[in-house]
Amino acid sequence: MGKHALLSASASKRWLSCPPSARLEEQFRDEAGGSPYAEEGTAAHALAEHKLKKALKRRSKRPVSDYHCDEMEECTDGYVAFAMEQVELAKQECKDPVVLIEQRLDYSAYVPEGFGTGDLLIVADHVLTVIDLKYGKGVAVDAERNPQMMLYGLGALELFDALYDIDIVRMAIYQPRLESVSTWEITVPELMEWVEMELKPKAVLAIKGEGEFHSGDxxxxxxxxxxxxxxxxxxxxxxxxxxxxxxxxxxxxxxxxxxxxxxxxxxxxxxxxxxxxxxxxxGKKWAGFKLVEGRSNRKYTDEEEVAQAAQKAGYTDIYKKTLIGITEMERLLGKKKFAEILGKLVYKPQGKVTLVPESDKRQEIAASTAEADFKEE
Structure with a gap:
């Protein structure tokens, strides 16, 4: 596994919001082997990289992973299609844009020992585009004022600003499993203002383990x-x-x-x-608490023997057959075939009325509608 920067771009929201956390984390060991979610994400990125290289007519060997599945194939296909659209847009501004995949980006001129890896960079005459693939399906990530993307933009500017007259840094976060594509752009002067006003001061505190602790998302x-x-x-x-x-x-x-x-x-x-x-x-003992066995349900010791015993006793109606769920069906058929064959037979019921903060991007509903929905439940 490669070395990670203490002040990494992926963790920048945390250390910018809570500077001392960067050094505090050094007291904790990484989990052995990494999480399956991280491994799945790594597999998706490797597959996406391969497909994008092939789309750009570059040599690449298809990676092999136990995590590969129909869903990952479709998600990475979608990412490549989106990426190629952005390349074509860049060609409208520049005849021969530079396209870099999985590019190491060094922003240590602004953040001590800072570096990261950009999934895709597209460099045109006046616009630099940074694209990030996020395969997870936990939370939709917004590109607007996203510090990870802004740091990637800084690293890319370090590489190309002397060669190109870049005015705008354009950022895009592609999250296929959440059907989310978020884009945002910032001028280079605005980006550098953020560097001086926020990034540099917070980075100095973070690398020293100083500043105030703050909790948040x-x-x-x-x-x-x-x-x-x-x-x-x-x-x-x-x-x-x-x-x-x-x-x-x-x-x-x-x-x-x-x-x-x-x-x-x-x-x-x-x-x-x-x-x-x-x-x-x-074996830690917590005052007032103890370990006990949780509740459990009865299980058959051997389902085949159970079936034989029941049938021998004259009971034959012992199996049940159910239709697989929509997600599993879509994986089986593929999104395109699923839409063709079953699209008209699937509907999405109205979601349960929920109270959320105003920052939530979902459309607000009228109180009368909410009351009616509650009465129907």
Missing amino acids: WCRFCKAKNTCRARAEEYLKLAQMEFKAPPLLSDEEIVEVLKVADELAKWSADVYAYAQDEAVTK
Whole structure:
């Protein structure tokens, strides 16, 4: 596995928001072998790289992975189609744009020891395009003011700004499994203003392990999240409120609870998972808690023997047959065939009404509609 920068682009949202976390993470070991999600993402990137090289008529050997499946084939095909569209757009501005795949990008001129890898760079006369493939299906990532993409843009400018008169850095994040494509662009002067006003000062603090700890959604992938005091203090502030029965809380108090309720639930789950893992794997004793066997359901010792015994006793109606789910069916047929054969037989019911922050990008619905939906449930 290659070396990762302490102030990596992929973790930049975290260390820019919480500078001391970069050094704090050094106290924690990486999980042996990596997660299956990371391995799946690596396989998808390798396959996408191969397909894109072939589309650009470059030599490439198809990678082999146990993670390859119909879904990955379709997702990487979609990514290549999107990438080639961007190449064609660049050709409208520049006869022979430079196209680089999996390019190492060094932005250490602005961030100590900073470097990363850009999935795709397209360099035209006045526009530099940075494209990032994200194969995960956890959360849709926005390209607007995305620090990872801005750092990639800086690294690319270090390579090409002296050769091309680049005015604009265009960024695109392609997430096929979430059907999300987010694009954004920034002028080079605006990007450099961000460098001076935010990036450089925060990077200096982060490399020294200085600054203030701050919790937020960037804690999700932090190695210290389970035992971080700053994160705990943020959520334990709720305990300082003089709680009354919910109907008696003021509107302001309810809003304060809503703001942190989701993250509070995630934090408590993280702490519980950490405590249980310490108890199970390291024998850690937690005051007032003990390990017990969880509830379990009965299972057949041997299904074939069970079937034979039941049939011998005269019981033959012992099997059930069900239709496979939509996702599995789509994987079996492929998206195109699925749409052709079953498209008219599939519908998407209205989603359950949910209260979310205003920052959520989904369309707001009228209160009367929400009330009607609740009554139907």
